[in-house]
Amino acid sequence: MSGDLLSLVREDLRGFGGYSSARSHALDGEIWLNANESPWANPADSGSSCRRYPDPQPAPLVQALSRLYGCEPAQVLVGRGSDEAIDLLVRALCVPRRDAIVTTPPVFGMYAVSARLQDARLLEVPLVDGAAGFTVDLEAVARAAEQGVAKLVFLCSPSNPTGGDVPLDGIAALARRLAGRALVVVDEAYGEFSGQPSATTLIGEHANIAVLRTLSKAHALAAARIGTLIADPALIRVLRACQAPYPIPTPCADLAIAGLSPEALARTAERVAVVRSERARLAAALASAPGVRRVYPSSGNYLLVRFDDAQAAFDGLLAAGVVVRDQRAAPRLGDALRITIGTPEQNQRVLAVLAALEAAA
Numbered sequence: 001m002s003g004d005l006l007s008l009v010r011e012d013l014r015g016f017g018g019y020s021s022a023r024s025h026a027l028d029g030e031i032w033l034n035a036n037e038s039p040w041a042n043p044a045d046s047g048s049s050c051r052r053y054p055d056p057q058p059a060p061l062v063q064a065l066s067r068l069y070g071c072e073p074a075q076v077l078v079g080r081g082s083d084e085a086i087d088l089l090v091r092a093l094c095v096p097r098r099d100a101i102v103t104t105p106p107v108f109g110m111y112a113v114s115a116r117l118q119d120a121r122l123l124e125v126p127l128v129d130g131a132a133g134f135t136v137d138l139e140a141v142a143r144a145a146e147q148g149v150a151k152l153v154f155l156c157s158p159s160n161p162t163g164g165d166v167p168l169d170g171i172a173a174l175a176r177r178l179a180g181r182a183l184v185v186v187d188e189a190y191g192e193f194s195g196q197p198s199a200t201t202l203i204g205e206h207a208n209i210a211v212l213r214t215l216s217k218a219h220a221l222a223a224a225r226i227g228t229l230i231a232d233p234a235l236i237r238v239l240r241a242c243q244a245p246y247p248i249p250t251p252c253a254d255l256a257i258a259g260l261s262p263e264a265l266a267r268t269a270e271r272v273a274v275v276r277s278e279r280a281r282l283a284a285a286l287a288s289a290p291g292v293r294r295v296y297p298s299s300g301n302y303l304l305v306r307f308d309d310a311q312a313a314f315d316g317l318l319a320a321g322v323v324v325r326d327q328r329a330a331p332r333l334g335d336a337l338r339i340t341i342g343t344p345e346q347n348q349r350v351l352a353v354l355a356a357l358e359a360a361a
């Protein structure tokens with residue numbers, strides 16, 4: 001299966017070893033004079049953890065992430081946010097001006113940005129806006145991937161900004177159909193907020209599935225920039241060779257490891273539960289609020305909301321100090337705002353501001 005998978009990687013990168021860094025060789029020593037580092041710590045570096053270059057893939061962090069996501073360490077690539085993993089995938093798989101990626105707009109913008117930077121072709125299969133909210137037309141995705149000779153299919157689940165999950169059986173069937181042709185990337189940046197199990201469980205049977213996870217959302221570590229790609233070890237090896245020499249700053253790795261302690265994970269789980277119950281409360285309150293046209297069902301930590309007058313709602317919230325995401329430039333979301341679920345008090349404020357706006361209208 002790995003052979004099939006490697007055939008998706010750019011031919012010129014298949015045997016590529018990447019940069020040979022000072023940390024690439026398993027040497028042991030007492031005095032380290034092999035990387036032109038300073039022998040002294042910076043005066044501000046009280047723990048002296050930053051004097052030396054970091055391990056490109058810090059082993060304790062890889063261990064912690066593989067435990068968190070229920071996979072093998074060899075299946076893990078840690079990057080500067082999942083954004084970096086998206087970019088690495090597009091660069092390593094797509095030959096410029098020849099290969100394509102498939103996306104499902106309206107959806108997270110980085111897939112298209114990475115394709116643009118690589119000069120890869122972009123095949124867009126719009127989400128279907130139906131009674132159950134926005135859903136992916138997996139048959140249309142498969143056809144677009146086959147006909148357009150796509151190397152990568154990006155599925156976002158829960159999808160940002162529309163909120164729906166992509167069913168696991170559909171993902172498995174798509175991967176089976178595209179085996180040897182394309183990698184199906186399931187972006188689960190908001191997976192913790194969803195009731196659906198992770199697509200990571202499918203990788204053993206379908207080597208052409210890769211899963212993106214992040215500590216930026218549920219784990220509240222967006223500034224640490226720790227994203228994870230979970231995929232077949234053969235693909236992980238290729239991407240590690242394509243990655244920047246020392247991508248994970250030591251303070252970020254240390255913070256992430258601490259943030260994945262059993263105590264921190266228990267706290268995170270409590271907060272995820274609050275977000276989920278607040279999401280239901282806010283969705284119900286907004287659905288019956290005047291001026292609101294539609295609240296889409298969401299498995300993420302946000303709600304996509306259509307308004308009679310989205311501009312007035314956006315401006316009114318902003319005037320009250322509440323910043324939400326204006327989706328009006330996104331395709332087919334001209335009257336929609338995306339509202340992140342905040343604390344119960346913050347959500348109450350959103351409802352109060354919207355009620356006051358309607359009363360004044």
Ligand code: PMP
Nearest residue numbers: 081082083108160189214216227
């Ligand atoms: N995927 C999705 C769907 C997102 O919404 C985001 C952030 N907005 C990311 C990936 C990137 O997250 P990060 O780089 O912080 O891991």
